[in-house]
Amino acid sequence: EIVLTQSPGTLSLSPGERATLSCRASQSVSSFYLAWYQQKPGQAPRLLIYGASSRATGIPDRFSGSGSGTDFTLTISRLEPEDFAVYYCQQYGNSPLITFGQGTRLDIK
Amino acid sequence: QVQLRESGPGLVLPSQTLSLTCTVSGGSISSGGYFWSWIRQHPGKGLEWIGYIYYSGSASYNPSLKSRLTISVDTSKNQFSLKLTSVTAADTAVYFCAAGGIRGLMFRFDPWGQGTLVTVSS
Numbered sequence: 001e002i003v004l005t006q007s008p009g010t011l012s013l014s015p016g017e018r019a020t021l022s023c024r025a026s027q028s029v030s031s032f033y034l035a036w037y038q039q040k041p042g043q044a045p046r047l048l049i050y051g052a053s054s055r056a057t058g059i060p061d062r063f064s065g066s067g068s069g070t071d072f073t074l075t076i077s078r079l080e081p082e083d084f085a086v087y088y089c090q091q092y093g094n095s096p097l098i099t100f101g102q103g104t105r106l107d108i109k
Numbered sequence: 110q111v112q113l114r115e116s117g118p119g120l121v122l123p124s125q126t127l128s129l130t131c132t133v134s135g136g137s138i139s140s141g142g143y144f145w146s147w148i149r150q151h152p153g154k155g156l157e158w159i160g161y162i163y164y165s166g167s168a169s170y171n172p173s174l175k176s177r178l179t180i181s182v183d184t185s186k187n188q189f190s191l192k193l194t195s196v197t198a199a200d201t202a203v204y205f206c207a208a209g210g211i212r213g214l215m216f217r218f219d220p221w222g223q224g225t226l227v228t229v230s231s
Binding site: 035 | 155156157158161171172173205207209211213214215216217218219220221222223224
């Protein structure tokens with residue numbers, strides 16, 4: 001069974017800083033099948049990145065995704081106040097078919 | 110654009126069946142490319158994929174829930190549904206429906222419903 005491990009668990013940064021979030025898979029994941037989501041309190045997750053590096057419609061270009069195989073990264077180049085939220089990676093294809101990472105909480109420092 | 114909305118009881122008794130429906134608007138549930146999906150989030154925790162169904166009725170389930178789970182689709186109502194039997198307090202969660210699928214070779218869940226809290230308690 002594939003496990004996605006996100007690090008760090010919590011990241012405390014200030015607006016304007018750069019955020020780097022990691023998602024490591026216990027076995028290889030196709031880049032086509034790796035996505036990132038943002039979730040704010042009381043809201044549904046919102047798609048940010050799919051195919052490891054393609055931005056979803058309406059997502060600002062300060063969000064970027066990269067990686068392949070077992071190591072993937074979400075980068076937010078310059079944090080805006082609205083970016084402080086929880087971020088999840090998600091894979092499709094490996095048993096149990098679809099899994100999410102445990103999340104990284106991005107807090108205002 | 111496609112929108113999803115969950116509906117169903119917010120409180121279920123232990124050992125009973127949890128039933129939720131997701132209504133799809135702004136598009137046909139019979140259009141290809143979508144895996145109509147259920148995902149849940151335990152209070153204060155991460156996301157857990159429950160399962161999905163294609164408009165044809167073909168479904169895939171999370172093995173951890175498979176023995177208690179049925180997902181069905183009603184194309185005439187543009188809805189899909191979740192039934193989870195023999196619930197316990199561990200099934201208390203926010204339940205989301207979402208449009209999953211492989212489009213342009215890449216998989217993602219988009220869009221999502223707003224989510225509905227289901228509490229299992231006597």
